[in-house]
Amino acid sequence: MSLAAYVHALGRGPGRSRALTQDEARDAMTQIIAGTAAPEAVGALLMLMRYRGETAPEIAGCAEALRASLPLWPGPPAGLDWPSYAAGRSRGLPWFLLSARLVAMAGVPVLLHGWNGAQSGPASVRGALEIAGIPVAAGMDAAAAQLATTGITYLPLETFAPRALELLRLREVLGLRSAVNTVLRVMNPSRAPAAVQGVFHPPYRALQAEACGLLDLANLTVLKGGGGEFERHPSKAVALFGRRDGAEWSSEAPPLCDETRRLAPEQTGAALDPQDLARLWSGACEDPFATAIVLGTAELALQTAGHAAARPLAESLWARRNDTPPPNRLSH
Template sequence: MTLAPFVQILGRGQGRARSMTRAEAEAAMTAMLADDAAPEAVGAILMLMRMKGETAAEIAGFATAARAALGDWPGPRPALDWPSYAAGRTRGLPWFLLSAKLVARAGVPVLLHGWNSHQSDAASLRAALPVIGLRPAGGPAQAAAQLAGDAIAYLPLERLSPGIMRLLRLRDTLGLRSCVNTVCRMLNPAGAPAAVQGVFHPPYRELQADAGALLGLDRLSVLKGGGGEFEHHPAKDIALFGLRDGRPWTGAAPQQLEGHRRLADAPCDPRALGAIWRGELQDPFAEAIVISTAALALNAAGCAAPDETARALWSERTRYAAA
């Protein structure tokens, strides 16, 4: 299918160009994921959308087509979808990984999926996974098996969908972020009923909440997190946007620690993740990041008493630190 009609919709010129409908966006993404998609047209669509700003209907249409291209999930659904697609070059260690482990220990299966442009750095998410006893899944089937056994899995985007990965990596050619980053956050490949999402730019909180509603997501929490990840800064008041029972919702994550701190002020050696998890190292700031982020994720999943549950799980973590 030619992409020319979609380029024309977006690029006709002042007064004539318009956003795509959800159906048009779904058809456009289906065509962009095809092996014979013209790269010039794909780049034109992505950059025209960047110039005008994407709509919730376009993101929902793109996500619907991208998810359909994945096929059926090969196992039980996780309870919580946790995308990780931020660059995060200034954010420090991925403390939210420990939060996800706490959520899994609460009996809430968590599927993490993503790709990070800084993944070659020593402090990247990929480097941190083995430190805390996790390993990337080789594909959806292995991720489903890990969820069944450990209630947590990390599925790299290149193993989930080489086609979507190809579109995401166009940033290297175009030099600019595209709406594919947002689509990846909305992908929810296993069809979890609840999701958490981080953003770097505040306007995307409402955009992603609106797209989630169009996609039929039941519960969603979106925050401006460290480097664009779903991670709470405990020394700040953070606004939350999202969905509860499929309807628009707003909330707040209040400040828990005094003083001006940056996420990068926490320990920066990846080994600190494992040491803090095992109780060999204490750092109040890092621990507050983990506990407060876990509580927000538990709330998104619909758990009762999320704050108390997160704190209790953290205090008990050394009993299962090796797991």
């Protein structure tokens, strides 16, 4: 089997082309991951899917194929899946990492996983993990062990799905993102029962929610977040999409504060200091706007994980965040 039939279906032209079925997308991605498809056909397929507009069955089928190629998850699933695959443009510091820490403090094991392109510097997710007190796993075994001991870990894409990283980096060759970006957000490697996902482009909120429904995910929240990450802006109403108890769901989170401020620095080239993450956590500095980002994002994540009184819980956790040093304590 080759990809020719699928490229033909996608590219026949106006009025004749069609999207792939979930089964077809699964088979196509299985071939791609196995390396049996011609590279020219891989590029053609991915770009035709982008040109036509990705569909939920295509994303779900590709995610199923990717999951099937992964090593078996070696322990209980995470309580919350938290993908981080944004490029990080137009954002400030990754405050959402502190939100994830609060969720873990609530007893919900959080699996962060991702790859953030060539992003480097103060706003880099990878660069901020150690400062935020989040361990980085060397693979699935290490990630499962860290979830059991610290309740949170970050699993780099290259350590558990190197072929997926190769496909993701085709953007450097093709000049455009592909469906792979979306597939990685919904793949949920540990099969957690709940997930949070950020997008940069609003149409992907409903697309990812529908794809996750086809993948039988029970609970999900998707929002347009800072730099494409799952991070809410506290001074704006935020549209929410997803699932609750296996059913389609949507809502809107009201503004949390009156201060109007961009997540990224107002001044081009303004210095960002990632140590501000640690200072905010330790109480060495106060930043009401950043605190509102952390608490508002944690609230939505806790709701997704099944906590009804999420806001009071987030505030309580924040108030006692330094009472007992966790195994990977934040640097001061």
